[in-house]
Amino acid sequence: MAEIRIKDVAKQFGAFTALHSIDMTVRDQEFLVLLGASGCGKTTLLRIVAGLETASQGEVWIGERRVDRLPPRDRGISMVFQNYAVFPHLTAYENIAFGLRMAKLPQAEVERRVTRTAELMHIEQLLKRYSGQLSGGQRQRVAVARAIAMEPDVILMDEPLSNLDALLRLEMRAELKGVLAESKTTTIYVTHDQVEAMSLADRIAIMNAGRIVQADRPVEVYRNPAARFVGSFIGNPPMNFLAAERVDRGRWRVAGQVLPGPNATQDRIEFAIRPEDMAVGEGGIPANVRVVEPLGPHTLVTADVGGQLFRAVLDSDIAVAPGDTVSLVPQPERIRWFDPETSRALQ
């Protein structure tokens, strides 16, 4: 059992606060993705769990042990690094065997585990090669094999796919998902790529400015962003936001149209809708089309609504041209509302 519990962990670098009190639990065998823009603190949090960074305060528990005072080697973790960190002076075989030898496993066991993980990662033919003789993708495989061979309770991954080219990344992504599911470890995976996060995660924790803004299943994060930031960060193109003015109880004026909404007491809140959750129709939001980009299955329309940038993903059959005014009707059940003061979602 390796549940990871992070209790009130914070980190300051001098006057800069990289992490504000983080509380989070990663369940046994869960695949948790830490997602956020660069500088949001996700890598710092991962490195604190690994023991490569010391937290300024708080506790880290793995299973039944408090590990935040232990060196990395005593935490029962292994890690895959962004630049792979495959030792250049050792062969692929010796790289995979490195940790096993440090643990003083018998030679037969080392042999067995290296062979098995190499098969798993499809690198049996590369074992005699040095890092310099491997491509980026192959090095990546060695790095993952090295981590898995340790049979750790927890695997930590720091943007492991970010240095691969697009096609290879797609391939490795699918493979990683299979391999890690089979290995039954708990995984924390750091990335800034939302597609990667969506496709891999059991649960995504979205970070911004040293805080976890929302941690939930991928679909939930996408459909029901807990905060304005999540809506604007997840989705490509991101959510549209427009100002909403209170007409009376539960009714709001958005771009001239009156829509039913939450029973909030504020005078002004924010209306939000994803670009793909609208269709052209009668009595919708009037939008002045600026740019039309046919993308094949859909057409991306960039428009402005009352001076605000507004995007819609429309069926590619619909003929619109720059300069047109179209009426965009939002699907009522997909409309979300945010409090502009707190940026939190309103019910």
Added chain:
Amino acid sequence: MPRAMPYLLLLPATLFLAVFFLYPFVLVAIEAASRDGAWTGENFQRMATHWKFVPALRNTIVLAAVVVPIQLALALAMASIVSASETGRSTILYIFAIPLGISDLAAGLIWLAIFEQSGFLNSALAGFGVIERPILFLGYQNPLMIFLAIVLAEVWRATAIMMVILVAGLGLIPKEYSEAAQVFGASRWQRFVKVTLPLLRPSLQTALILRVILAFEVFAVVVALGGTNFPVLMGETFEWQFTLQDRGVAAAYAMVILAISIAFTLLILRLLHVPKEART
């Protein structure tokens, strides 16, 4: 443990430099300004009134003023050649860098083999029928010739150190800058003057400081080629310390060398200052 670790690792080197670098410089300053335990300017006075002081100071500075600009130009040329060569780059670099490993005394002896009376220069001149009898190039009647021989030996020996620093510096400048200038119509020479040289400023600074300080330390080359006919500051320091056994005056000489070294270091730092915003 991690907090104390860097200090533990630095401690030996720091202690060493404190005992064998900082402290001795304090000692030599005290020694220069005192005699028999009392503060006095006598050492400096004795140094300055000795007939060899003014020529030594003049020779050292003139030598540096002649040698360093030649070396700078030559080192820039050599570095550009190394950077521009496609084939045999490492061989050319190795050959150009050879003098880096050669002692100043050995360099003096090498050029002595050329300039002495039965040396290769006289032999060559005689071979071409220019002269009938060998000329005494390095005699006291021929101070200009001694000076020239020392300049040649210094340029030969110590250009390599600047060259290697500049090659390394050139390697740090992305090729795109020069290519961009080329696209905008700059000639080879314009690119060198307007793009490469300004970007090379940090390396030029380092190379010049190192070289100028070494130029003020010139010693063995001069002794090998000029003997006592060409006094320089370092030679006089050695003379007072070793032959005349007057450590006070030797210390005073050391302070003079130290003073001009620091003065020139500051001058170069100032002249070649790269503002923080303009650093890459």
Added chain:
Amino acid sequence: MTEAVADAAARGYVETRRAGRRVFYAIVVLLCVWVLLPIYLLLVNALSAPAEVTAFPQRFWPSFDLGSISFFVNFQGVLRALWNSVQVAALTMILSIGLGAPAGYALSRFDFRGKEAFRFLVVMTRAFPLPLLALPLAVMFIRVGLDDTIVGLALVHTTLALPFAVLITFSLFSGIPVELEEAAWTLGCTRVSAFRKVVLPLALPGIAASAVFAFVISWNEVFAAAVLTIENRTLTAFLLQSLNVSPLPLKFAGGAALVVPALLFIFAVRKYLFAMWGIANR
């Protein structure tokens, strides 16, 4: 018509470039001759009989007579000076790497208070004429009984070589990604075993090169050696102090004895020349 003009211009451009290449190679050859010829001439002298060295006019190729060399080797005090030089240089090498490498490692891996102050101390040594240290240290050494000893001179030479050792090892260790070390920690290594199993194998060739460099610095040093040694002279000190009295063949053979090891050393570390001096730019 215009096509012909453009054609001619293109041909002219190609010709100019070809001519430029020829000039370039001519300059390269000239500069190589400028560097190599004087060394060759010294070796001609060293490999000729003493009588040939002092004869006039001199020959421009060696007779491969070992007379000068055997004269040099058998000269009173030469072998001992040679041995002293080797000892001082070896000790300098050990001291400067032993003291410098830990400091270089600390600079490359840790952020700590006083880091800049230490770097300043190291860089500052460059602005000082270090051989002058021999003057005050001569006094100090007499007091502690280190005067005229191998150890005393090696200590002075270490002040010359230590700053280089620190900066070179700093750049070496900086060139080894921290990730490699961190990976080793997550795979069960302690700080010490990670250093031994990962960092050291990768840094070793570079450390060896900087050790050679320290050796050469000491081997070549003249002033401090001449000031600090009387009985236990190094080769440079011996040659310097006998300049007035020794015959030409001895000087040239001695010069060759200084030059040849230095040539080999520089050849051995040629791959690291950039790395060593590139760091001077920081």
